[in-house]
Amino acid sequence: MMRSGRVTLLLAGVLAASAGRGQTADAPPPPGWYSTGGLSYVMAAGNSSASSLGFKAEAKRLWPRATFTFTLAGVRAEAGDAARRAVGVPDNFQIETGPRVLKAEKYNAAAAFDRRVTDRFGWTVGAEYDRDRFSGLDSRTLGLAGVSYLFANRKEFMFKSGLAATITHQSEVVPDPSTKDTFAGLRLSADAERKLGANGTYVGGLAVDENLQDTADLRVRFGNALAVSMNKRLAVQLGLLLLYDHQPSLVALPLFDPAGSPLGLTVAARAATLDTTFTASVVVSFAPRAATP
Numbered sequence: 001m002m003r004s005g006r007v008t009l010l011l012a013g014v015l016a017a018s019a020g021r022g023q024t025a026d027a028p029p030p031p032g033w034y035s036t037g038g039l040s041y042v043m044a045a046g047n048s049s050a051s052s053l054g055f056k057a058e059a060k061r062l063w064p065r066a067t068f069t070f071t072l073a074g075v076r077a078e079a080g081d082a083a084r085r086a087v088g089v090p091d092n093f094q095i096e097t098g099p100r101v102l103k104a105e106k107y108n109a110a111a112a113f114d115r116r117v118t119d120r121f122g123w124t125v126g127a128e129y130d131r132d133r134f135s136g137l138d139s140r141t142l143g144l145a146g147v148s149y150l151f152a153n154r155k156e157f158m159f160k161s162g163l164a165a166t167i168t169h170q171s172e173v174v175p176d177p178s179t180k181d182t183f184a185g186l187r188l189s190a191d192a193e194r195k196l197g198a199n200g201t202y203v204g205g206l207a208v209d210e211n212l213q214d215t216a217d218l219r220v221r222f223g224n225a226l227a228v229s230m231n232k233r234l235a236v237q238l239g240l241l242l243l244y245d246h247q248p249s250l251v252a253l254p255l256f257d258p259a260g261s262p263l264g265l266t267v268a269a270r271a272a273t274l275d276t277t278f279t280a281s282v283v284v285s286f287a288p289r290a291a292t293p
Contacts (some may be wrong), residue, residue: 032288034060038237040281049080049097052104054279056239067114075277077104106132106277120150124162133173135271136249140170142209144187156195163188166209174250174268183213199229220244227283235283243275 040054056073081101086093112126123146130140146164153160166185187209194202203225211217220242227237248271255265 031062036285038281038283052077065116070111072109074107136251138171142168158193161190172249186210201227218246237283239279241277
């Protein structure tokens, strides 16, 4: 899998070669604190029993030549298994609600500090935390340090890319003796923001992580959000998150016989390589009314 590492370095070289093509940047927004928060919740009761919660919050501090960003996101879903069941004998039974079972749960937190050396070139340091036990990941902590380049910084369009060295430590639900829990890596990233008409905004972020000690361990995170503003503070937002892991963790799966009856045993198998999360939420935004020193 050395090819994936070479592709990562090639993409970084192409982006760096394009450095001089950006247009003149617009004046930056005023310094100060900016924040956004989105929440979605769905519940069903009665003949069916299920609930899901999704949230995402971002706080950003802008200075004339630096930016600090902190984000927190999560998804949790539960369902009755079964929603209703009869307990007793055929001619004498009671209707009960089945036990609540966790069906999905994933969390992510990230913090980053960016400092511009010139109007376009800068350096960045950051840290991330992920937890998704359904994909076999009990926890993953990542630290990074690298450089970034701002290709476009206009009111209607922003695009920047980065290249960083990373160090990762992870704990898996089912230990895998063939992988290392701590390893060094390389990250290629790209972030874009595009205004769509008077009220629409698209925000996208791509991060490609390569394990330099095992190049078969390639991970991709591609986040997308499309928001339509209702007023200065409220917006409706659709989000799509794609997580690809070329070498996913092990998960414990219940074992059934060919007739479909449970055997009371579990086996270790690889999780799916692609996770997809779609969200629809209402977002609240706050920005400084005047420049904050």
